Amino acid sequence: MPFDWADVQGIVVRGNNYPRSWHMFFSFPSEAAGKEFLTWLRPRLSSATAFPPDEKPEPLTYLGLTHNGLRALGTEALLKKVNPAFSLAGVSIHNPFPSEFIVEPEVRSLGDFAPGDVPSTWWNGKFKTEDIHAAVHIYAHSEPVFAQALKDVRSRAASCGVLERNPRGDGQPPLEGCMLADQRKVHFGYVDGVAQPDVDWENEVPGPRKVDRRHFLLGYTGPTSIPSSPSFARTKELFRNSAYVAFRWMSQDVPAFEKFLTDSAPLLAAAYPAAADPRELLAAKLVGRWRSGAPLVAAPLNDDPSLASFDAFRYQGADAQGLLCPFSSHIRASNPRDQPLSDLVRLSNPEVPRLIRRGAVYGSEWRPGVNDDEDRGLFGMFVCASLERQFQQIIRWMNKNDFSDVFNGQSPVPQDPLFGARGSEPQRPPFRIPLPNGQAIDIPLPDKPFVRSRGTAYFLFPGLTTLDRLLLSAT
C-alpha cells in the first residue's frame, strides 16, 4: 500500500520554520461541542501534502488530542465497536493507548522536582493539564493571516461552546512562538534543529541509513524493537498515520546561563591553550555543538561555522573517550548515537530512542540589563510513536546519565548540564569534561537548572482518516 502523505499532519513530517505561531488549548464541555468544533477545523488542518518543501502557504494548522480529549469525544464507543473487550477507563491489553498517555505527564517521569517546576505550578496556574482536551497550533508568516486565523478559531470555539484554556489569562493572546534575529537560533544562542532523524516515510523496509517510520507513526506492523503501536490489529488500522507529540513549555534563564559561562570559562583555559575562546568552548562542551551548530567531534578546539549543518558523525571511532564531546553534553546524552549502551539498558532499548523535534522559540531576545526579567524559552514538540520508550526515556537519560558504561563510577550520577533535573539529587553532580591525561575538569553547576518546566502535555496528533472516523462515530 503506497504511503498516504495526505493522511499525516504536516508537522510530523516536516519542520515549519515560520516566523510566528500560536499554541492554543481547549476543553470540550460535551461530545457534541467538541465534535462540532473539530468538524469545522478538519478541512483547515494541514496535511503533509499541504506544503511542498519550497512553498510556504499560510496559515498551517495542526491538531493534537489528549487522552481526556479523546474520551470527551466519545472515542470509547468507537473503540468498543472495533473491539467489544475494550475498556478506556483502565489500562488493559485491549486499550490501544499506553498508560503514560492515559495518566498524563508526572514528576517521576520528567524529573520536574524543583519548586517552580512541579506540575501544580504549570500553565501559570490557570488550569490543570487534565483540563486540556485539544491543542491547536497555527503557523503563519504574515500578520493579517495570523490575526485572522486566531480570530476564526476563537470565534468558532466560542460558538460551539468549546472553552479556551489560556495560560496567559482569558482574553489574552495565546502562547506565541516567534523567531530570533538569527532565525536558526534558540535562546542561549545555539543553532537548533540540525540533527533530525532521516526518516524513510514511504517504504516498509527503510532505505540504507534511513530511520524506520514506525518510530514516529502509529498503526504499522513491525518488530517489537520498534515502538509503533497500538498492537491490536483493528485499532492499529484505526490509528494509522497518527503520532504522539509531547508538548513541553520550557523557560530558559539566559542571564544565569551567560553568567555561568563567564564564571566557569577560566576552568578550561589552562587545559586548552590552543582554544581561541575558552568561554565559547565551554558553551560548546555543554551542548556538544558550538553555538554556530558545528559539532565538537568535527571542530574540537575552535569553531568552524562551515560545519554548522554537519550531522554525519558518530562517537565510537572519533571520540570513544569523550575527549572532544563530553559524555554528558546535551546532544550526547539525548542521542548517544553509536556509543554502546550498558548491557542492562540494551535489554529494554535495543536501539537508541529517536525523536523528531519541532517547536518554536518564545519571548524576546535577551538584551543584558534591559530585559533580564522577561520570560523566554522554547515550546518543544517531540514527535514519537511511544511517549514512554522515546520521549520519557530520553528525558530520563538526560536527568540521569546512567545508560552507558562510560559513566560507571561517577557519583553523584551525572546529568545533562543544560537541562538535568539537578534538584532531584541530594548532591549536585558537576559537569565533567574528560581530559587526555585521564583526568577530568569537573565544573560545578548552579543549583537552579538553566531550563525550567512550565507545562507538559501529551497529545495524539491524529492521522486525518483517524480524525474523520472519530468525528463520524455516533454520539
Ligand code: HEM
Ligand atoms: C530549552 C531546552 C532545550 C534547548 C535550549 C535545547 C537545545 C538543543 C541544541 C542547541 C541542540 C543541538 C542542535 C541540533 O542538533 O539540532 C539540541 C539537540 C537535541 N536536543 Fe535539545 N534542547 C532543549 C531541550 C530538549 C529536550 C527536552 C529534549 C528531549 C526530550 C531534547 C532533545 C534533543 C535531541 C534528541 C537533540 C539531537 C541530538 C543529536 O541527534 O545529536 N532537547 N538541543
